[in-house]
Amino acid sequence: MxxxxxxxxxxxxxxxxxxxxxxxxxxxxxxxxxxxxxxxxxxxxxxxxxxxxxxxxxxxxxxxxxxxxxxxxxxxxxxxxxxxxxxxxxxxxxxxxxxxxxxxxxxxxxxxxxxxxxxxxxxxFKDPLVHYIKKENHQVRVKAAKPVIGFVGQATPNLLKAAKDIGFIMYRNLKFHLGKTRLEPQQWFAAPFMRYKYLKRLEKHTDIKTNIIYRERYRAGVRKNRSVDKTTYEFYENINDSDYIFNLRGAGNFSVRFYQTLAMGRIPVLVDTDCLLPLEGIIDWTKHCIRIPQGKEHEMEQRLVAFHEHLTQEKFEQIQKANRKLWEEYLTxxxxxxxxxxxxxxxxx
Structure with a gap:
């Protein structure tokens, strides 16, 4: 102690x-x-x-x-x-x-x-297998011929919103350099627009099955507790019904969904935007997720299909169980x- x-x-x-x-x-x-x-x-x-x-x-x-x-x-x-x-x-x-x-x-x-x-x-966050998904409804996924990748969240092709997102980042970065704010400068990045772009690519790939729910706004724009709970249940049900979950940063350079995926015993597909993951010297993250390096985003679909094809049913189950165990033993x-x-x-x- x-x-x-x-x-x-x-x-x-x-x-x-x-x-x-x-x-x-x-x-x-x-x-x-x-x-x-x-x-x-x-x-x-x-x-x-x-x-x-x-x-x-x-x-x-x-x-x-x-x-x-x-x-x-x-x-x-x-x-x-x-x-x-x-x-x-x-x-x-x-x-x-x-x-x-x-x-x-x-x-x-x-x-x-x-x-x-x-x-x-x-x-x-709260354990989803205690608060949102009944344990009897949560099973280790059986490996199908095609990988099933899920996502629920804000993802939109709205170019006006993308321009506003980038404009806001530029404005805030300028304020930092002028000494008007202490918030650190960020890379120009319109997360909802980029998510939409990558998700549509996944949907078009014939060797990938998608399970995607697009939201125009964060949590579908709901604010009241009961409605928030409803969207949270939908969010975790989507993870529960998928093999892999698409992960891309939001306003900050990290993804809460990444850890929620692990807690559900599913496999994150992380578009790495210069991310720093916890305990990198202790956890071998290559055993728990598909990490798409910066500059290799165009290989995402190919890497997902290849990863899935090389797994036996036994190994597929092992990764799912290992991810849940990793969250329980290292990430709460x-x-x-x-x-x-x-x-x-x-x-x-």
Whole structure:
């Protein structure tokens, strides 16, 4: 178990701020969703008892609220005690940390622009086999002659929307360079338009069976909880009824769908846009997904068909089971931070 120090006084003053996920699990888990996390970490009151420190809120919160001096004060206090400080960047775009001598966890970002101490971590969500798909309705897929690839989400040929998406990115990037925003510049990328382009290619391929539901807007534009749940059920049912799931980044350079696919025991087809996946030194991602490298997007259909054709039924089943197990053992909030615990204990972070 690791003794963790955090800035509790700051948390008391800013209880509504966006918390580091581990700090949330340790201090604010009122529904007891993460009971096992306390087998790995315990919060201590005194910095002298600590083995590691966590900045309690996201860098986004400190910078947006003009509280970076508070973050620096905490970091300096911890570094004076030779403690590693782990921090968090939230959101699709992210911000640049003020202090470069800390460890930074984030979902998005570009592998080619990775910070020295940046650690990619997965998206966290409810277990779909507990909340959305009955286990008796979830079976290991039998290998058919053609691969079945699914997708539910925002994908549209609307050129006006694509122009608006790129224009907004250009505007935000300009604001960054003018010092008007702290959100990091992004590559010009109209995700819904590009998804539509790739999905239509998959539909046209005679050796691929598709299971695709196009949405004009995110979650079909619904906002109320009951409607959101309905679209979530449809989303997971689509994954359940497919062998492979198409994955392409959204507003940020990462895909929540990628991890949801693994949680469902299906195989992601990831269009790699300079992505940084979690625990790359520990997980051999080539065993769990079809990763289409940048510059090779035109080979997606060929790679999918070849991958499927070379699988035996036994191997096909093994990958599905291995993907579900990977999510359970490495990619939930508890199991991911259990791995981080081990790396910290072994001084590998």
């Amino acid at each position: 690791l003794n963790v120090y955090t800035d509790k006084k700051f948390i008391e003053k800013h209880s509504k701020g966006e918390k580091f996920p581990l700090i949330y699990a340790l201090l604010f888990d009122e529904r007891d969703e993460f009971p096992e996390i306390k087998n790995y970490y315990q919060l201590v009151e005194s910095i002298d008892e600590a083995e590691v420190a966590f900045l309690p809120f996201s860098w986004n919160y400190y910078l947006n609220k003009g509280l970076q001096t508070e973050a620096e004060r905490f970091i300096d206090e911890c570094h004076a005690k030779n403690l590693k400080v782990l921090t968090y960047i939230s959101g699709d775009q992210g911000v640049m940390p003020v202090n470069k001598n800390v460890y930074v966890f984030r979902n998005s970002g570009y592998k080619s622009k990775k910070l020295r101490n940046q650690i990619s971590f997965p998206a966290f 909030l508890t199991t991911f931070f259990a791995r981080i615990h081990d790396l910290l204990k072994n001084d590998e972070i």
